[in-house]
Amino acid sequence: MNYQMSTKDANQDKKLEKADLTEVIKQLKVDPKTGLSAAEVSKRREKYGANELTTKEKSFASQVLHAFMGPISYMIELAAIVSAIIGHWDDFIIILVLLLFNVTIEVWQNHKASSALAALKKGLAPQAIVLRDGKFQNIPARELVPGDIIKIRLGMVVPADVRLIDGEYASIDQAALTGESLPVTKKVGDGAYSGSIVKQGEMLGVVIATGSNTFFGRTAKLVASAGSVGHAQKAMFQIGNFLIVVAVILAAIMVACQVYRDIVVTDTWGLKSALNILEFVLVLLVASIPVAMPTVFSVTLALGAVNLSKQKAIVSKLSSIEEMAGIDILCSDKTGTLTKNQLTLGKATLINAADDQDCIFTGALASQRENHDAIDDAIIAAVKNPADLHKWHVDKFIPFDPVTKRTETHAHNDQGEVLYASKGAPQVIIDLAKPSAAETAKIQQAVADLANHGYRALAVAKSTDQGKTWQVLGILSMFDPPRDDSKKTIKNALDNKINVKMITGDDTAIAIETARQLGMGTKILNAADVFPENFDPDHVPERIVNIIEEADGFARVFPEHKYAIVKALQQKGHIVAMTGDGVNDAPALKQADCGTAVQGATEAARSAAALILTAPGLSVITTAIKEARKIFKRITAYTIYRVALTMTIMFLVVLSSIIFKFQPLTAVAIVMMSLLDDLPIMSIAYDNTAVGTKPMRWRMSHVLTTSTILGIFSVIQSMLILSVGYSLVNHHDTFGWLDMVNQSQLQTIMFIQIVSAGCLMLFVCRAEKWFFERPFPAKILLLATCSTQIITILMCFFGWLVPAISLETIAFVWGYNIIWMFIMNIIKLTVDRHLNKD
Template structure:
């Protein structure tokens, strides 16, 4: 056979190298199994197909750092810092810059932890391989393997590329990290093996059919590199920032136009100082409108939530995932080791010709070898009530599992010198050697079929007293991977929270259906091969398949691209998806999911791709994560409504008073001080007591901005009304001055205090959809932070720090005015929420009526 390089079409997608006969495969690849490739030919193919390695696009450190200073929120913060520098407010510039650097540092720390999935995947690849080159076996770098290379795999080795078996007896390969199968798979000549899987038993000669990014492992890495979704919190902050900036710019333009008209046309006193004064105030107003502290408040709130989750054995590696978890309505869960124990268990033996269950188990245990650490052998031996009984027999010979005979066997002798032979294996293989009567054979087949329908594997056991001449079919051992004790309760609790659980596994359909039935998930389990065409683009799933995914309770026999496609398809229908997994095969889906969760014992690749890492077995902590996420989302929503409403209050107050009253209610230093007094202590909202929503919650910007706008309008009325009262007092004769208010500077101080006090009282209204005096009450850290801030503001106004001093009486009346409005704003919040809920309910009813199919009359 020629050793010439095969044409480029050899490895085209239309040729299924995993299925064609071995002799045709070798011909297609242009190689002889006995000779392998020559060194020149291997080098030529290496140039054609590239190295057998994962190629990662390198990004410079400077580019990574600059990337964190880009984006809508970063641009707004940078604009605020620039404006502060332009007008010479260096204290404000310093504070804003610190906030910017804090956010960038936090993002870089998160990225360092969460973007190493590809690096961890690389660790799973074999560094070296044994290949036939120039007619002799050589050790070569795995990265230099090419399609057509003849390689040898043996116990303990990592399969270096995607291969087909062309020689040898058998190999038992653990490919669970790639396919999710719960047991090692026995391979014989003609079978395929995947790069990154581990050889547990045996030795085989193979031919390489795919290398690098074309392997199953490589395709998984490519999906990981391309996976990921933008945080909904980032989108929300962008929308909120846009809303505030648009309002601020519009008001600033109106204010500038009015001022220019007044100075240039009416007063005819326009000069450069007037222009600079207007520009300075416009810039300060824009600084006040930018939610500089919003990313910091979001980050701190989620960081404290992450700390709380860490106490419950869950490590958060991507803070935004906490906020995403609040809106998750579908949880795609891996089966093996997550919903189940990943420990083979034996049910009571089904006796055929045996008389005692323990005798049947003993025969199976004698036909096992604990030193091989085989999952089946271990489960059989552990099922014995007394394992010490094995010491009463001595093994004369042990034959390990053979994929041809599909059984193990052992010759043993007891203390009296009596010898016999025992065997265990596939029930049909035991029938073939035992040759029982037709009635007994049918009984075995019926029992095996019944077990298969329940998703249990069957192991036949036989014993011979005459050195294998005649056999007695003792019985059948049912084997299964039992569900974890807490899995059903976890699923039920998740369902009560409005989260639908879909099971995704690499195991057979029957096993998946039985596990799903026991857990109450539903039995609409679909084999992935039946749902997904072989050449489907996982990033563009056809609509009819998306419909199937939405309706299914789970999938069996899945590969990495299937899991990724399932998550991507569900997201395309507006679902927020959490995904759990533990293997390399789960990494793409974990990274793509809104909240990828690596379960206890997960591989490094899975942990690096995930946003949430569970350190305790099982899924029970998921419900705690959902509860904590919904609390955090409630806190963030409260802050957002507060921030938007208060910003509207400040901006409209300033612009309206300048336009209609010709009075500037706040000085630039007051605006900066007010921003600090309002935002810095509000970071304590991360500790607030918040109720847990019963259903998934997510960003509903029209509703959120609607509530914010309504509260903002009433807050404007509150502040502008207070200003009008002050202006009325100032216009009265001096001897009738209200509690000593005599100057416009004092009125500015009053407005400063009203906005600082009213702003924090507004937070008590926004933090709950109920009356603010009902439980849950504000947490102590939040209450104390606001209390200290208010004391500081009162002292500033009473002692004249940065503002003109006012009397204690004026301070008292300002607080009384705000407390009255606090109750009024509370009522406004309740009415607004009620009207929006009513409108939403009517809208949903209308949609249901419109979508209801017409039925013919009888």
């Protein structure tokens, strides 16, 4: 069955959205009085497929397979294979456990990320009322086809994209799809989107698009195609590639030297020699792999996520924490995020009313409390003495409809007074009351002024002679006011070098006025004026990309606009955060580096987002960004330390084998060193760190240069103590109380030397300047590192898993490393000073 329409058919659907209604009926070949026949429905279902979202989902097996790919994963897998070949099963088991742990974390994250489309599917209507063969019937919404005549009414979810063909009116809430803050009143000829909710009225419509070709479906397609490779993932690839290149070069040198020695020098080449070389390669492979790096990254981010949850920010995608640290553009929704999403009355323009309350009270009489219309609720809430409303008894209420564009109430009180009250569009009230030319001019000027400032205008009139003559009382202004904390939050963002762009489905004038009140830029453009019709959101022309970058925001946006804005900014090298709450926001939320679902967001928005705010407003995200910058600093410090330590181990293994024909470390010892140094470092998420005042992102040239230089000097540090130890062992000398008995004990010396030097190097890497200056390490980090160092000392002294050495020897190694700690700090400060000149 063909579930996907051709591009020609999809374009035809878009034409039907705007074509004359008679032409729509003609093209769809349907009789509005009888609907489609069963035979015709069967043909169309064969052509168009089911009215549901069709997605291509990766199988669980393919997700698992993908998790085993990547530079660091390949290195770990190769090390496991080599250890199995030469029968080092203890190495094999340790390496395999770490690999499976890393794969489990990645598969779990991918599983959570795939839930966005599932949430979107839940938004589709489960049932529809359709006219077929002249009879109305209830059917599953998935069975609808283009051309079906359907009925929509109060409380229903619109089951497909339709053009309305009969009925008085329908008030439809499409905020989740378009971002408009109020329900939209629809009349004959208007369109209604799949997934929107009918708030009032009842109408007939003809289906013009189903499934993935609806407005809702196109949003789902964008969600499916959205998503960018995280910067942390890119950094991990670069680190892995760098270490692979270094490992391959060192392995080639080591193998060449060993083969030359066995064939040319000693003439002892054989199977045993080949296995010895393979064992050396295994040790080098294990040494070249930062086996615990992915785990430390994940655990550090997870602990950071727990901390962010205390700030009312729930992290659903761990990598978003690292992305948050580099955010330089925040695309914010307006309604409910920057504003309260509560219509509020502004100052009234009085025409014949005695005061503001006279005008508001009459407007409240012309409202209906039980409908909970947003405008009615705002007016009723503004009445100072609500009890006075109960003194009037409503005899008749005429609700708003698209034709009259006003409401009207007939009421009386206990004194026998009669009052007719009406509120509605200003021009309609002018036509009703027929005021003088001077009053008309005053009304029109007030409406124009309000429109220029983004306010909605509503005229109020009353009649005391049963509607024979009407008097205009005044013009009520309505506005969704900014949240109390929004202005401060915007300033805070700007101070932290984050540019905030407003992206809203509301009118341009409303957006500009909101931006003005918040101290934001007011260069807000109508999306329709910038983006051409039927544009490709994945390939925005350079001219439009430049406009997007320079604008302060966009109004009247659709989902494809939001998605295109985010993607265009990313193409310009920006790290983008996007906030939203509706289905229409889901594609942009998924595409953004840090998609953020605000409080009260739909399930589709929450599923697509990487960060979910549980407190109202935008202030939470700026707090989260500050916290993310701290976490990013900690991860960067760990990365520099870990790459430097990995290079130290690699060069030590190669140089020792070439110069001394001695293997200073076993594969198990290398893995144990990684665990002893990395396990306590997982507490780095709690470390004390200064907050950066500007976006932070991966500077791999800086990271790798610093790591390489620190690694080179660390190699010198290790080779010096190895040279002394090797000389003493092989010449059976003593140096005071330092007495080496055999090469196994020398391996223990190198084991504790690397572990303790690595611990001290971390404190150098985490410091901005000197390791003994503020901010001091967190107590939990100190406790964790001290604990593992004590364990290492006990292992070496009592001979747990390694040959025992004396306490004096352990003290000598520690004293030697502490001296080098100051040397390494000087080197790091020098490197930082030169690299930061730009």
